[in-house]
Amino acid sequence: MGGTSSTLYIFSGFLLLFLIQTLNRSISCTHHKKHQNHITTVSGSMAGILIHSFFDGLLIYSTLLFNQYIGIAVLLGIMLHKFFDGFILSTITYTYYGNSKKLFIPISLLILSTLLGIGVPFALSESSLFTGKSILVPFLSITAGIFLYISTVDLITLSNLKNDRFAGFFFLFGISVFILLHSFSH
Template sequence: MDILFYVLLAAAANVAGGLLIMAKRSWSQHESHALMALSAGLLFAIALMAIVPEAVELHKSSPIFIILGFGLFFLIQQILSSHDHSVKSPRTRGMLFGMMLHTFLDGVSIVMGFQMDKAVGIVVLFAVLLHKIPDGLTLSSIIYTKSRSRKKAVYASFLLGLSTVAGALATMSATQFFAANPVILPFALSLTAGMFLYIVTIDLLPAVIALKNKRVSIYFFYGILLYIGLHEVLDLLPFQLH
């Protein structure tokens, strides 16, 4: 099935991003911290440049749900508060949950785009592919920094890919449900954006600031610039497709 092939392609991009963590045999502490800062920049840019605009375009009340997402994640973190910073810590679990929700919706978006029109589906696919590799890199690098385990880092990127496929399959089997409830997608996107912004501003950036290392801090801006560059590439793709 053509749509399923495109979904698998998007899922593979998540895994490819996660596999970037394997590019080096070992990562120094400085490099690990730089990855964390880079990931914070990417996650920040993905939330504000990709998820928030899409959610607001779909529903005018999305900003309220973005705030609710931020507040909900704050509440969850307080309830599950822990000093354990391993891969099993509440913060890492919450981050994984937020990113899996986002990639689940990627699968939903691809299927819905192709069901509307093939040309629309292709554009949506490229839009999704644009942030798939950064998503995989973001999650795997953060988990690697916390756990120092390449296996866990790559496994996390596979979970993102599986979540994308799950979102697509759920949409294929429940198209009428999603079509009859247009608020579901912007609501879920808004909650995801709120969670991502919480992770960046409350978890990742304070950790970067605490290092008091200007060389590491600059990678936050590199992450933003990287996404902006990729976003510019996306703007050229629809023109090239016609």
């Protein structure tokens, strides 16, 4: 389950986020009404945070499977992180709808998405498709593809727009650290 298949999973994670952003942009470009653009912005933001939460759940599952103590530390960190995700979703929902009674819906979706991130690999690991820790390869590779997309498309573009002289240095430094750590671990 490693090697070539990891590359395909990484590519699929990269492609998944690319397609979501492309679809979100094309929907917002086809609707010229202000109301429709707000719906697209709200739904795109919600979808992004929910996908992020799914992969947070996957990270919780993966680290608990790898090492119980590290898993508990990651679980506590992500629980704190969820507070801010919930705040963002609540702010978006309240700003758009202006109704505090609807705040329960995005918070529930946030919790459900995180639990799905824990439950899906758990259910698949119980099936005959994956054995033991082999479930980690596809899901962590897809997560890596998503993070690669975010860093290459969003963050580098943003730093180039700001004309930050040090952004390129830190980008190359990060790649160098990754290569060094990879070479020492094998």
